[in-house]
Amino acid sequence: MTPANTTDPDGTTLYYGDLSAPHVLQVFIDMRDRASARVAQTLLDTIRKAADEGTLVVKFHFAGTMDDTVGGSGSQRALSALAAASDVGQKQFLDYLAALFAAQPFPPGDDRFAETSVLLSAADGVTGLRSPDFDRKVTDDTYLTWAGESIGTFPSYGVVGAPAVWYDKEVIPVVTIDGDVDITPGTFLARIQK
Template identity: 65%
Template sequence: MNPANTTGADGTTVYYGDLEAPHQVQVFLEMRDRGSRRVVESLLGTLRKDADDGKYVVKFHFAGMIDDTAGGSGSRRALSALGAAADAGQRQFADYLAALFAAQPFPPGYDHFSETPVLLSAADAVDGLRSADFDRKVTEGTYLNWAGVAIADFELFGVVGTPIAWYDEQVLQVVKEEDGPAVSPQEFLAQLPGR
């Protein structure tokens, strides 16, 4: 079973905006990755605005490499919870994505996203997300299998590491240097054709 607002061959890509938009921005993230957090904090608002304006659809792909290297299941469990938020709506998904990154455990080796109370607590910051249905899906791990397939599908894109973004087939710079700060919204938009 896949969450709402997903697409792709296995339904493992969460999208924000209209799939019929003329362009797409694909964003590759991992929930335990600090660079992914910085990029979401800097650029999510801009991505949402442009998607709301119909300029492109944003497609989110999620990795689970830190689960493999540091141990644990936090990236997968956080993604499962994001699936439950996608069922509630695109706005709730995007707001919850931001809330989870704001609550991201540090250092990444701390696997607090594997703990249901942490995932539910982050959802308190999202207007209209907490419900009996959402809480049940997070607690029961309704989308854990889906999250595992999504993480496996990540490798199909040939992307090494996170965060990365593409505009159609064009690779976009989203961090200034490896392990460095995210680009600003203005620097991001300047890379898009026609801007």
């Protein structure tokens, strides 16, 4: 079963915006990764604005590295819940992505994203998201298999790890080697507008 607002031949990529936009921004993240959360918290509003203006479409690719390295299933379960949000709408998907990163468990070894109650609690602040249908999809892991398939495509892009950002195949450096955010919204805009 594939959620709404997916693209690519196998339907494993969630997107935000209009697929006919002149530019493609590809964002590679892991829901349990601290650097991914910091990049999202820094750039997500700017990215949303550019997509809403029709400048670009955003394709999100998700890694499950933290599940693999420290154990658990939080990255995959969070992605499964995000897929349920995508069924509600693109706005709810992006708002929920931000809400999940804001609620990201710490340290990374904490696997609270594997808990349904944590995923549903993060959805509480997202306007128009919570409903019996959304809650059922999260509780029943409707998109868990799809999330595993989506995570499985991550290595095919040749990205070493999350987070990473590509703009029309050009790599935009977003973090330092230590995982610190290395870009401001203004610098990011300048890179995509040049």
